[in-house]
Amino acid sequence: MPAEASAPTGDGTQAQAGPGAAAAPGRRERVREATLREIKDNARRRLAAEGPPGVSLRAIARDMGMTAPGLYRYFSGLDDLLNAVRADLFHELSAAVAGAAGPLPADDTDGRILASLRAFRSWALAHRAEFSLLFATPAPQDAPDPRVLEAGREFAASFFSLFDRLLAEGRIPLPADEEIGPELRDRLDAFAAKTGFTIDNASYGALRVLMSCWVRLYGLVSMEVAEHMTPIMGDMEPLFEAELQDILSPAGVEYRASHRP
Amino acid sequence: MPAEASAPTGDGTQAQAGPGAAAAPGRRERVREATLREIKDNARRRLAAEGPPGVSLRAIARDMGMTAPGLYRYFSGLDDLLNAVRADLFHELSAAVAGAAGPLPADDTDGRILASLRAFRSWALAHRAEFSLLFATPAPQDAPDPRVLEAGREFAASFFSLFDRLLAEGRIPLPADEEIGPELRDRLDAFAAKTGFTIDNASYGALRVLMSCWVRLYGLVSMEVAEHMTPIMGDMEPLFEAELQDILSPAGVEYRASHRP
DNA sequence: AGTTTTAGTGAACGGCGTAAAGCTTACGGT
DNA sequence: ACCGTAAGCTTTACGCCGTTCACTAAAACT
Numbered sequence: 001m002p003a004e005a006s007a008p009t010g011d012g013t014q015a016q017a018g019p020g021a022a023a024a025p026g027r028r029e030r031v032r033e034a035t036l037r038e039i040k041d042n043a044r045r046r047l048a049a050e051g052p053p054g055v056s057l058r059a060i061a062r063d064m065g066m067t068a069p070g071l072y073r074y075f076s077g078l079d080d081l082l083n084a085v086r087a088d089l090f091h092e093l094s095a096a097v098a099g100a101a102g103p104l105p106a107d108d109t110d111g112r113i114l115a116s117l118r119a120f121r122s123w124a125l126a127h128r129a130e131f132s133l134l135f136a137t138p139a140p141q142d143a144p145d146p147r148v149l150e151a152g153r154e155f156a157a158s159f160f161s162l163f164d165r166l167l168a169e170g171r172i173p174l175p176a177d178e179e180i181g182p183e184l185r186d187r188l189d190a191f192a193a194k195t196g197f198t199i200d201n202a203s204y205g206a207l208r209v210l211m212s213c214w215v216r217l218y219g220l221v222s223m224e225v226a227e228h229m230t231p232i233m234g235d236m237e238p239l240f241e242a243e244l245q246d247i248l249s250p251a252g253v254e255y256r257a258s259h260r261p
Numbered sequence: 262m263p264a265e266a267s268a269p270t271g272d273g274t275q276a277q278a279g280p281g282a283a284a285a286p287g288r289r290e291r292v293r294e295a296t297l298r299e300i301k302d303n304a305r306r307r308l309a310a311e312g313p314p315g316v317s318l319r320a321i322a323r324d325m326g327m328t329a330p331g332l333y334r335y336f337s338g339l340d341d342l343l344n345a346v347r348a349d350l351f352h353e354l355s356a357a358v359a360g361a362a363g364p365l366p367a368d369d370t371d372g373r374i375l376a377s378l379r380a381f382r383s384w385a386l387a388h389r390a391e392f393s394l395l396f397a398t399p400a401p402q403d404a405p406d407p408r409v410l411e412a413g414r415e416f417a418a419s420f421f422s423l424f425d426r427l428l429a430e431g432r433i434p435l436p437a438d439e440e441i442g443p444e445l446r447d448r449l450d451a452f453a454a455k456t457g458f459t460i461d462n463a464s465y466g467a468l469r470v471l472m473s474c475w476v477r478l479y480g481l482v483s484m485e486v487a488e489h490m491t492p493i494m495g496d497m498e499p500l501f502e503a504e505l506q507d508i509l510s511p512a513g514v515e516y517r518a519s520h521r522p
Numbered sequence: 523a524g525t526t527t528t529a530g531t532g533a534a535c536g537g538c539g540t541a542a543a544g545c546t547t548a549c550g551g552t
Numbered sequence: 553a554c555c556g557t558a559a560g561c562t563t564t565a566c567g568c569c570g571t572t573c574a575c576t577a578a579a580a581c582t
Contacts, residue, residue, distance in 0.1 A: 215480045229452075
């Protein structure tokens with residue numbers, strides 16, 4: 001006795017009434033998509049609440065009022081689900097970083113960069129478990145998932161595009177190419193090749209500065225998320241802001257305090 | 262039919278011959294200590310081979326020819342075992358860092374620092390799973406173990422002592438205290454208080470530089486261990502060496518290439 | 523000698539991922 | 553309008569896991 005019995009047009013076989021108002025995606029696929037979302041949402045709830053080890057198929061199924069093997073219609077296993085969540089999280093993180101720059105004027109490059117880097121930190125702190133799922137050291141044997149790799153690339157690109165603008169403005173005091181050793185140049189070539197940069201528009205010096213910025217930001221935020229220093233120095237925000245200043249000055253970005261603490 | 266049957270002196274009850282040569286610590290405690298080591302060694306073997314999730318009491322017990330509940334005589338549970346391993350690993354890492362500086366002359370501060378930081382990276386790369394166990398983001402709810410905290414402090418101290426020497430030599434071009442904001446000064450005060458530094462011998466500027474160095478080194482090594490960049494830029498050593506140079510120059514350390522690649 | 527402490531086993535409980543088989547229901551083709 | 557078929561889901565089952573409890577055998581102490 002489902003509630004659908006009170007539908008205006010129909011009784012008897014609703015198979016007839018169903019496909020009449022069919023939208024493009026088809027009803028079947030819509031409910032499937034909804035279930036898929038529900039599974040991932042529940043996975044995230046547990047992830048946020050209990051960390052990565054708290055995510056289990058059985059628990060998720062229980063929360064949804066079904067049994068674990070049913071989830072195999074949607075994911076090929078726990079790893080597959082986790083990878084799907086990872087990909088979603090990368091997209092979300094990218095959006096958070098890009099979104100923070102959105103409200104600022106397009107020509108305020110410095111402001112956009114500052115806002116984006118702060119947004120990265122904020123997202124990480126507001127989603128510790130998610131952050132650690134994204135950036136944790138993978139187990140020795142498990143191969144990376146292509147969806148996650150792609151989403152990671154997109155995330156990286158959302159950072160690089162900020163940098164591109166900076167380069168275009170030509171304000172970065174770049175180290176001369178000759179100061180960079182030949183082995184490192186090789187590696188930066190490889191990096192540029194796989195990320196779409198060309199050495200034409202981004203010199204070795206520029207890539208060098210970019211890497212340096214990213215490493216420092218990543219180290220800082222990772223430490224804060226993992227709370228390695230928190231027990232001995234408390235609130236890390238002052239250190240973050242001070243480092244932000246130091247990180248960005250070699251890239252020619254003028255530091256500004258955040259007006260909304 | 263064991264090989265021991267061919268032993269020269271013995272047959273009958275060997276219980277009589279045993280306790281004669283008892284040493285100070287007591288025989289009982291020795292074998293207990295040995296078993297304890299064996300458990301931790303087996304835990305490490307699995308850790309290195311399969312990463313943190315591969316460490317299980319049942320598997321370890323199986324490897325040792327006993328059953329899982331028996332291990333509860335030595336550890337109060339899996340977490341307890343993992344924490345013991347963590348503490349051991351911190352000691353080992355500290356020793357590796359300190360040991361790398363050992364062979365160098367005591368007055369070669371720059372050389373000792375370079376060797377120590379390179380040793381940190383080398384250890385991390387040679388023990389990826391162990392490194393990630395030490396520095397992974399903890400699950401939201403689990404409280405830190407005091408033994409691990411203490412060992413972590415010791416590890417930090419092994420780094421700080423290098424820095425102390427640098428300070429004593431007065432070669433660091435320190436930022437003036439006034440350049441450091443009041444909030445950050447508060448945090449650095451807290452940091453100094455809990456680590457044994459005093460603001461007398463280490464100015465705010467010095468602590469600021471120390472933190473900056475550590476954050477950059479940590480970020481760099483973490484990224485390399487997690488292999489975030491490896492797929493797109495291959496061997497990270499050139500970047501590490503270049504960063505090492507940049508990291509240490511604000512601390513007044515003169516970079517030297519490593520003679521043994 | 524007997525008593526107590528220790529190391530270890532065996533069985534059991536509940537939770538986990540996952541494979542196989544079966545049942546219901548809705549869809550698609552005719 | 554009907555029927556084959558596939559999708560969604562459950563039941564059952566296997567083997568792994570951490571952990572508890574009751575128990576035995578041996579060592580240590582008195």
